[in-house]
Amino acid sequence: MAQLDQTLTMLKDLTDANGIPGNEKEVREVMTKYIKEYSDEIVTDGLGSLIAKKTGDENGPKIMVAGHMDEVGFMVTRIDEKGFVYFQTVGGWWSQVMLAQRVTIFTAKGELTGIMGSKPPHILSAEARKKPVDIKDIFIDIGASSAEEAKEWGVRPGDMVVPYFEFTVMNNPKMLLAKAWDNRIGCAIAIDVMKNLKTEQHPNIVYGVGTVQEEVGLRGAKTATFKVQPDLAFAVDVGIAGDTPGVTEKEAMGKLGKGPGIVLYDASMVSHKGLRDFVTGVADEMNIPYQFDAMPGGGTDSGSIHVTANGVPALSITIATRYIHSHAAVLHRDDYENTVKLITEVIKRLDRETVNKITFE
Structure with missing residues (x-):
């Protein structure tokens, strides 16, 4: 930078x-x-x-x-048995800007990196591919193999989840990206x-x-x-x-x-x-x-x-x-x-x- x-x-x-x-x-x-x-x-x-x-x-x-x-961000609401994290949006979000984005979960034990995921388009019907993914069908993958492991890492309902992005001065130095x-x-x-x-x-x-x-x-x-x-x-x-x-x-x-x-x-x-x-x-x-x-x-x-x-x-x-x-x-x-x-x-x-x-x- x-x-x-x-x-x-x-x-x-x-x-x-x-x-x-x-x-x-x-x-x-x-x-x-x-x-x-x-x-x-x-x-x-x-x-x-x-x-x-x-x-x-x-x-x-x-x-x-x-x-x-x-x-705007997200809040952890539950962890499923495979260790995937589900969330509540906090503030207004459009699902199409959320998929495949990196996030940070703030736990009592420190910060965890996650990625937002959903069912891949390759296995969706042609009709389903035309529609935006519903926010309720998006999850956060933190690399955990089970709910127990995610909890051991400190994840619990109520934890703050924030988009990850680095402040950047663009090629036109008047244009600021963050x-x-x-x-x-x-x-x-x-x-x-x-x-x-x-x-x-x-x-x-x-x-x-x-x-x-x-x-x-x-x-x-x-x-x-x-x-x-x-x-x-x-x-x-x-x-x-x-x-x-x-x-x-x-x-x-x-x-x-x-x-x-x-x-x-x-x-x-x-x-x-x-x-x-x-x-x-x-x-x-x-x-x-x-x-x-x-x-x-x-x-x-x-x-x-x-x-x-x-x-x-x-x-x-x-x-x-x-x-x-x-x-x-x-x-x-x-x-x-x-x-x-x-x-x-x-x-x-x-x-x-x-x-x-x-x-x-």
Whole structure:
């Protein structure tokens, strides 16, 4: 692998960390390592979301920037008599991206390598070959010869199973390939926004948050928001890239390298008009590229954030990403850096008067 700069090293550490919903400890430790020097204090909520606080003006509004720490993965449910491991998906998966993929099972005795398998096509009927394999018919082969041997190696129901993939800078060094971009890129943006504001005077209190359990229903965002009680919030997540073969703009608008995506609408919320207009106004002022996005079939942490307590004006900002909810995904470094720049510039302008004006627009 080519020499990594400071930013790429952080991105590698975040994406290499393993954490499906309910198992985010390793990711939280990595995020804490990077965000602590830019924070006044770090706490967690009862579900394990990380909340880092940096005070600019103690009488100013509370601004929350959230990325979720969890990634899609699997959980062991049973071991059959031959030692094959069966699982529950944790987060959304499509069976066609799962077969023959390498995974890591995290047991009390250490890590085990496995490969996802199913009945080979050579013995299927012609009709069966035309259909995707059902997830319930996929298993994990760890090389065990019996249930007893698998158990001796430490495998037990409830163990976390995570896709295996190494962080890779592609031939175009702006193109970054890794597992878990959904949503370690959001965690990285929260870290770098806090970093940018460390030496800047900002008229508010900023919270960089790593939420848990987003992939199973935006759960950590609800508890973290309740703890912070922000005046405004941003959820930063991946968006659907629409720039690969076969995808039309009607299906997905996001394009790699064209700037952060300002989400107008998704299945979990209608974006706050006042906040959306303010953010795009700052982007226009600073000549920061951006694109609009709409995801009628998906949602982000904003879906929970905006309906917590008395309601929180919220906006989702996305990074166009190819092949999400699979073993590996691709995004563009410029989109990451422009999102950090945009959110930083927005926060520097969010004083109490401005927030009050935004809230009621």
